[in-house]
Amino acid sequence: MRLSRIIMALTVGLAVVAVPTAAGAAQPQPAPTVTDTPQPPPYVPQPASLTVNRPTINLGETVVLTGRNFGPNETVDIVVSVTPLAAPAANQPRRSDGSTVAMAPVAYQASAPLSFTAYTNSQGRFTKHYKPHVTGLLTFTATGRESDRTASTELRVLDKKQPPLPVTGDSLGTPMKIGGGMVGAGAVLLLLTLAWRSRGRFGMGSAR
Template identity: 65%
Template sequence: MRLSRIIMALTVGLAVVAVPTAAGAAQPQQPPPTTTATPQPPVYPPGTGAARLTVSDPTIFLGDTVDIIGDNFGPNERVVITVSYTPLAAGAQNARRSDGSAVAMTTVAAQPGTVERTIEAVTDGNGDFRVEEYKPSVTGRFILSAVGQESRRSDTASLRVLRKKQPALPVTGDSLGTPMKVGGGLLGAGAVMLLLSLAWRRRHRFGGGAAH
């Protein structure tokens, strides 16, 4: 009798415990929250990094050449380099009006960003290239923009092209002879006038003493 009551009590207890568990299992499950993916930068092959464009000399004179160097572009791809320039500022010049007054005038230059030329290069297996002896045709501030046609990697480099200074004209013997001749003539004329002046004073003095 006692054993049956104990079994019954255990059965009732297990049933009470099982009811909340079954109820929880029957409730619908909430979906996990969704997250918005953040755009990631392009992944470069190991050991390469971003593309880089440089020049062998950032400042040259018109008529000189410079090398264009590219690194870390796509391997064995065509790279297009667009060369644009902005002319250097021209110095102001003075012009005369009809009334004799002066007015400053400046030369109208080309528009900034004028394309001088387009250069194409092909990279090696490491994504590098070198364009040798590029020779600008005008003076100004240059911007070189390189874009890989397959990898779309890009970079820019700057270059300044100056006008060569004109050499000073040599001083020749003829250029010195003419001023010296003119100076000598003026000096001689001055000496003659000084002698004539002294002679006139002396003569006037002697003439005045005789009259007295």
Template identity: 80%
Template sequence: MRLSRIIMALTVGLAVVAVPTAAGAAQPQPTPGVTDTPQPPPYTPQLPASLTVQPSSIDLGDTVNLIGERFGPRETVDIVVTVTPLAAPAANQAPARRSDGTTVAMAPVAYQASAPLRFTARTNGDGKFTRRYKPSVTGLLTFTATGRDSERTATAQLQVRGQAQPPALPVTGDSLGTPMKIGGGLAGAGAVLLLLTFAWRRRQRLGAGSH
């Protein structure tokens, strides 16, 4: 009787000890090497704003398109235009001709660049805009576009040539001197002939009186 009670007590004790162990084994174990801190997405650099002029070289009087991209959505973009004079090629300058047949090169006179011009453009929801522009001066035009809200900036250049004109004949001091010299010589010759005529008439009168 005592032996059976002892065996029963041992069985109950073993059962009580085994229950917490089984419950602990049933719980999910954390996966080693996995942290709870979320990782940020990889950094993607943002492309800068851009400004394009189409076409990039025109004659005075033509119109171009200014195309801006990657500015702020629906913002006002301020555009400033600065002008630099173009150097006139020496081949387009007609040389002046002297009276002796030699020529002298005429130095081109560059105009003074005007004050910077300013106008605005408006972007769409994607930060793009297209603005038509007609230059009023010749030279190398530099456009600088700046978004008022995004403060993004982009530049572009446009070459504006002068309208083609027929070459004019330059007038120099030597060219004016030649006609004046010829005219003076003719006047002197006429004066000499006039004096000779008066002398001949006087001689004729004196000869007639002596008869």
């Protein structure tokens, strides 16, 4: 009897110990928290661009070059190449049969390309004023030193405009006055000559 009581007591004790463990296992576990923030999609850089504010100018005028989407705060090298413009047909010499003679390129067309630099801001943008010293079709090619991005644009440079000759009233009035006076003097001389001949015909010139 004593042994059966001991076994029963051990069984009850094990049951009491197992009940809290089972109750704790049955409780719902908290969901894990997400600490990583979502990452933005990868940035795709825009292609670099180079523009001029005026596509055609006359020699002596200034244009503004604008570069965009280059590297931030970098040096941009700009190279200028010159291509001669075709001479108008009216200015080309002609042969006796009426055909035109091709003109040889002038000396400045063989000159080396020009170059200069510009500096971008934190947004990869720059502006640069440029005053050409030659006529022709100018091609600007800009290349970023660090980003290696490149862009180009063209500019047509024509000869200087020739100012029209001034036409004033005095410049026209003076020749007209002189011409009118000469015509009037000629008419008077003609009338005197005719009167002299008429007088001699009737014998009035020899009478005393």
